[in-house]
Amino acid sequence: MNWDVSTLNEIVEKELDGLPLDMRARFVRISELLAESGPTLVGAPHVRRLDGAIWEMRMWRRDGISRALYVVCEERRRVVVVRVFIKKTRKTPPREIRLARTRARELKGSA
Numbered sequence: 001m002n003w004d005v006s007t008l009n010e011i012v013e014k015e016l017d018g019l020p021l022d023m024r025a026r027f028v029r030i031s032e033l034l035a036e037s038g039p040t041l042v043g044a045p046h047v048r049r050l051d052g053a054i055w056e057m058r059m060w061r062r063d064g065i066s067r068a069l070y071v072v073c074e075e076r077r078r079v080v081v082v083r084v085f086i087k088k089t090r091k092t093p094p095r096e097i098r099l100a101r102t103r104a105r106e107l108k109g110s111a
Helices: 010-017 023-035 094-109
Strands: 004-007 047-051 054-061 064-073 079-085
Touching: 004 010, 004 023, 010 023, 010 079, 023 054, 023 064, 023 079, 047 094, 054 094, 064 094, 079 094
Parallel strands: 004 079
Antiparallel strands: 047 054, 054 064, 064 079
16 A cells, blocks of 8 residues: 655745755655655665654755655655755754754644
8 A cells, every 4th residue: 555745835845846856856756665665665775764753865866965854654654744955964954853853743733
């Protein structure tokens, strides 16, 4: 059974739309893998757990490196992308993880 992969809201959609085309294509491909196989069967180099419930899709292409941070809602078979950004440092900045965690709380509030 397939999983649903979606964005949290319009803000995240705009972040995703702001990525270069090749990065968006990579996002789509990783999203397809997550939808087909489920989040527990997709691993490196495509995704990895960052911190607690926050996971990251790892996108890299000619235009650089970007990340899409997401949470998994097991009971609904849903992956929700809560933050998309272009990565400029070697390590994922803590402020990006904090923002993803804050947005993930918003998701839990609507459940």
